[in-house]
Amino acid sequence: LRLTRADLDALPSYVPGRSPADLARELGLPEAIKLASNEVPYGPLPGVVEAVAEAVAGSHRYPDMGVVALRQALAERYGVDADRIATGCGSVALAEHLVRATCLPGDELLYSWRSFEAYPIIAATSGATSVRVPNDAGHGHDLASMAAAVTDRTRMILVCNPNNPTGTAVRKAELDRFLDAVPDDVLVVIDEAYREFVTDPEVPDGLTYLDRPNVAVLRTLSKAWGLAGLRIGWMVAEPTVAAAVRKVVTPFSTSMAAQAGALAALAEADEVERRCALVVAERERVTEALRKSVPDVPSSQANFVWLPLGERAVDFGKACEARGVIVRPFPGDGVRVTIGTPAENDAFLAAAESALA
Ligand code: PMP
Numbered sequence: 001l002r003l004t005r006a007d008l009d010a011l012p013s014y015v016p017g018r019s020p021a022d023l024a025r026e027l028g029l030p031e032a033i034k035l036a037s038n039e040v041p042y043g044p045l046p047g048v049v050e051a052v053a054e055a056v057a058g059s060h061r062y063p064d065m066g067v068v069a070l071r072q073a074l075a076e077r078y079g080v081d082a083d084r085i086a087t088g089c090g091s092v093a094l095a096e097h098l099v100r101a102t103c104l105p106g107d108e109l110l111y112s113w114r115s116f117e118a119y120p121i122i123a124a125t126s127g128a129t130s131v132r133v134p135n136d137a138g139h140g141h142d143l144a145s146m147a148a149a150v151t152d153r154t155r156m157i158l159v160c161n162p163n164n165p166t167g168t169a170v171r172k173a174e175l176d177r178f179l180d181a182v183p184d185d186v187l188v189v190i191d192e193a194y195r196e197f198v199t200d201p202e203v204p205d206g207l208t209y210l211d212r213p214n215v216a217v218l219r220t221l222s223k224a225w226g227l228a229g230l231r232i233g234w235m236v237a238e239p240t241v242a243a244a245v246r247k248v249v250t251p252f253s254t255s256m257a258a259q260a261g262a263l264a265a266l267a268e269a270d271e272v273e274r275r276c277a278l279v280v281a282e283r284e285r286v287t288e289a290l291r292k293s294v295p296d297v298p299s300s301q302a303n304f305v306w307l308p309l310g311e312r313a314v315d316f317g318k319a320c321e322a323r324g325v326i327v328r329p330f331p332g333d334g335v336r337v338t339i340g341t342p343a344e345n346d347a348f349l350a351a352a353e354s355a356l357a
Helices: 006-010 020-027 048-056 068-078 091-102 118-126 143-148 172-181 239-248 256-266 269-291 310-322 342-356
Strands: 085-088 108-113 129-134 154-160 187-191 215-220 233-236 304-307 328-330 334-338
Touching: 006 118, 048 256, 068 085, 068 233, 068 256, 085 091, 085 239, 091 118, 091 154, 091 187, 091 215, 091 233, 091 239, 108 118, 108 143, 118 129, 129 143, 143 154, 143 172, 233 239, 269 304, 269 342, 310 328, 310 334, 310 342
Parallel strands: 108 129, 108 154, 154 187, 187 215
Antiparallel strands: 085 233, 215 233, 304 334, 328 334
16 A cells, blocks of 8 residues: 655665763763754753743734744844745755745756755655755855756756855855855755855955845754754845745744744843854864864864765764764765864864764
């Protein structure tokens, strides 16, 4: 008996990072360290828990489907028009909505590979055809080859900047050239989940490209803003694109808790900046330390680093887990390691040193 689509059998599922509680139990340790999902290592921002508790006191009612207060707060903070903003259940949901809003079955969704694992899943489940352009030798986007791969079926291009899982980022001059080369009826989505960790002044803020109608920007409150568990992402696009996304979104998918938590988090921008600076300093320290044994670790602009270990990736991941540190191996390719607290990073570096010895 088959009740579901046959093409899903071959599609890999999205794999979340392993639970540290499970690993700790397995190893008989008081706790394990999770550096596998690009979360920030600090607790919720001040005011978030209270704001969420207060909001859910009214949770027998539906949330504001227009997400008016939050869209207004985002519009003010980032200097964009609220009409151009849509929110969703994480920016991953918005990426999916954008594909549904742009691609008919057989239309092409173009992206660099390796990049965020959700992209091929979104393409496959939406009926779009994935076109993957291999990363360049430095593990980053090869924008010239991506522009050359556009066909008359291409409807949407994802530019992951900084790129998950390699941490590389495209710079302004190459992005300008790319956007000039892409036909203006192809939507270019700049996925900036890690924008707050960017320190290279040559890496442009996607929001500065919004004068181009075919550019959309995805942002999330899951990473720097510490709200991964509340599931809230937002996007800015040309008003007709934003309106189309609001049509395809599952109704009420930005929950009351998400809206209240996001508003409270946005009031803590100074604390977020302080936390990001700590993560960035640790990112540089971890990168330098790793380069002693893996010289080709690329410079990261995100809150994680990439070890291009090829066939050694899975064994490295297992060796770290055996020492109580969960990282994210991509078989045959590399390992992504999220930056944690200084103590967590030290534990990882000790595990890495023995794994690489
Ligand atoms: N884009 C990129 C590049 C990501 O790495 C992630 C999270 N791993 C997301 C989007 C989605 O984040 P969220 O759905 O939590 O907003």
